[in-house]
Amino acid sequence: MFGKFKINLITAGVFITLAVVFACGCGKNAPEQTSSAAIKAANADYVSYTLCLQVLKGIAQSDMVIPAGAQPHGFEPLPRDIAKIEKADFLFYINDTLEPWAKKLGGAKAFALDRNLPEVNPQDPHIWMDFDNASVMAQNMAYYVSSVYPDTEQQLLKNILNFQNEIQMLKRMYAQIFANCQSKQIYHIGHLAFGYLAKKYGLQFKPLKGANADSEPTPKDMAEMIKEIKQNNIKYIFTEEALNPQIAKAISQETGAEVLYLYTVEHITKQEFEQKLTYRQLMVKNMENLAKGLNCKA
Numbered sequence: 001m002f003g004k005f006k007i008n009l010i011t012a013g014v015f016i017t018l019a020v021v022f023a024c025g026c027g028k029n030a031p032e033q034t035s036s037a038a039i040k041a042a043n044a045d046y047v048s049y050t051l052c053l054q055v056l057k058g059i060a061q062s063d064m065v066i067p068a069g070a071q072p073h074g075f076e077p078l079p080r081d082i083a084k085i086e087k088a089d090f091l092f093y094i095n096d097t098l099e100p101w102a103k104k105l106g107g108a109k110a111f112a113l114d115r116n117l118p119e120v121n122p123q124d125p126h127i128w129m130d131f132d133n134a135s136v137m138a139q140n141m142a143y144y145v146s147s148v149y150p151d152t153e154q155q156l157l158k159n160i161l162n163f164q165n166e167i168q169m170l171k172r173m174y175a176q177i178f179a180n181c182q183s184k185q186i187y188h189i190g191h192l193a194f195g196y197l198a199k200k201y202g203l204q205f206k207p208l209k210g211a212n213a214d215s216e217p218t219p220k221d222m223a224e225m226i227k228e229i230k231q232n233n234i235k236y237i238f239t240e241e242a243l244n245p246q247i248a249k250a251i252s253q254e255t256g257a258e259v260l261y262l263y264t265v266e267h268i269t270k271q272e273f274e275q276k277l278t279y280r281q282l283m284v285k286n287m288e289n290l291a292k293g294l295n296c297k298a
């Protein structure tokens, strides 16, 4: 069945990482086949959730296990979260580093999206911040569902084509905008979420040590960053919504640099969740703020 799906995608002119088809081991221990209208897909976090809304559009009911406003690092599911997994046919998640609980709780339903990725840094679980990785993650999801529910193949094909078009558009925009920036240094009052993105576009990602949802930076680390920002005459610094805004505010006041937001996709506010912001929309917001902060000219 995978073979057929692969051929259809190639016929449609989509770039495919062929290895995905054969190496993912999809379908093993998969749930029994039922009508596609009844498919329920649980997603560990917002990254897989937003991919699922696009890839399984018209095919499955999607749900998110991590509540809106929470983020996956260190997350421990409560009984209400586990209930969502129990009701679902699938549990999609990013990887075992970020969500070690998913495989344990999801068992045969759990499917990690991190297979056969073109860009992998074992130290950095934020794999979706590379567009080629995001593309393969979406394909992995489609292959898996198509292996269990063959009647979904045509709809999956349409959905994947739409997603691939968005990815190609993002890649074109990013390549154009970040080819010409006055600054390349992303001073980020936040955690290590944007390393893949910076690497792909030749930017230097400088996250503040210790600045994440579970801890705060030391005064020494803050002082060092403030010194660098002043020395390099940096006009904009970046932060994330999940963090205590006081840290970015303090650095901004000390240096005169203005604060801009970056969006990790893994963390989403309740309001953004209600708006069902897509991967493309969030990555466009990142592009706009980075382009402003680094003074890039398209």
Ligand SMILES: [Zn+2]
Pocket: 073, 126, 191, 192, 193, 264, 266
């Ligand atoms: Zn993260």
